[in-house]
Amino acid sequence: MRLSISSCTFILFTLLFSLIIQENHARKINNIMEVENSDEEVHHHNQIEPELNVFFVPNDLKIGKIMPIYFSKKDLSTTPKFLPKEESEKLPFTPKELPLLLDFFTIPKDSPQAKAMKYTLDQCNFEPMEGETKFCATSLESLFDFANSMFGSNSNFKFLTTKHVTESTIPLQNYTIAKVNKISVPNAFGCHPMPYPFAVFYCHTQKGDANLYELVLEGENGEVIEAAGICHMDTSKWDADHVAFRVLDTRPGKSPVCHFFPPDNLVLVPTS
Numbered sequence: 001m002r003l004s005i006s007s008c009t010f011i012l013f014t015l016l017f018s019l020i021i022q023e024n025h026a027r028k029i030n031n032i033m034e035v036e037n038s039d040e041e042v043h044h045h046n047q048i049e050p051e052l053n054v055f056f057v058p059n060d061l062k063i064g065k066i067m068p069i070y071f072s073k074k075d076l077s078t079t080p081k082f083l084p085k086e087e088s089e090k091l092p093f094t095p096k097e098l099p100l101l102l103d104f105f106t107i108p109k110d111s112p113q114a115k116a117m118k119y120t121l122d123q124c125n126f127e128p129m130e131g132e133t134k135f136c137a138t139s140l141e142s143l144f145d146f147a148n149s150m151f152g153s154n155s156n157f158k159f160l161t162t163k164h165v166t167e168s169t170i171p172l173q174n175y176t177i178a179k180v181n182k183i184s185v186p187n188a189f190g191c192h193p194m195p196y197p198f199a200v201f202y203c204h205t206q207k208g209d210a211n212l213y214e215l216v217l218e219g220e221n222g223e224v225i226e227a228a229g230i231c232h233m234d235t236s237k238w239d240a241d242h243v244a245f246r247v248l249d250t251r252p253g254k255s256p257v258c259h260f261f262p263p264d265n266l267v268l269v270p271t272s
């Protein structure tokens, strides 16, 4: 089995993941960012990296609003596949067992892949923060088990994702909001793919973040995207250095922070 992520993808991945998902794990984010910055000069003062064009405020969600948005153009066919639950659960999943796992997957120690696996194991083994429920799904069955535990067994749910309706050619461009549908459900949760030799999703939900949106966006080149977005209404406990505040020119507690989900993320929403 091969881990198909390049160092560059990993850096981009951790950048996006840490910025979007781990809002309150601020100290850890900063450590990751420092590593990235020493690797690649991605930061320039007073300039927003293209990938950071994913943040907005609730007020932006008006039909006709035009804004630049970045949607990754990742080839989903090359992403790792889920293992059956019986297989994935035979393998340990803690940072302590990393040497054994590297050996098992024949991944060289100190490689970007090893670093990525350590990152995933660390993220998945951190305690949830206050008000957060989190879970790393190492199989599709375990993802469904988590959904059942959140929504009640035998309840119905749907997946909300960001999808390119037309073929996508450029990751960053101006989009016009054509449709906005607000979904207010208390226990929806977002799942983010983690770098690992097989599919692992980091799923979590934060109390009070019940404002989900389904949007239709029209690119200025005619491309259409059905996008999923979320608004975090209470940012008062976020780290003041969180990049969303720089992008939106605001500060903790002063404004909600919203973001679009990248196309490879899943949002699970109860329907009954």
Ligand SMILES: *[C@@H]1O[C@H](CO)[C@@H](O)[C@H](O)[C@H]1NC(C)=O
Pocket: 068, 172, 173, 174
């Ligand atoms: C979006 O439109 C604005 C105003 O026309 C322009 O200044 C900006 O460069 C455009 N952004 C992108 C990414 O095309």
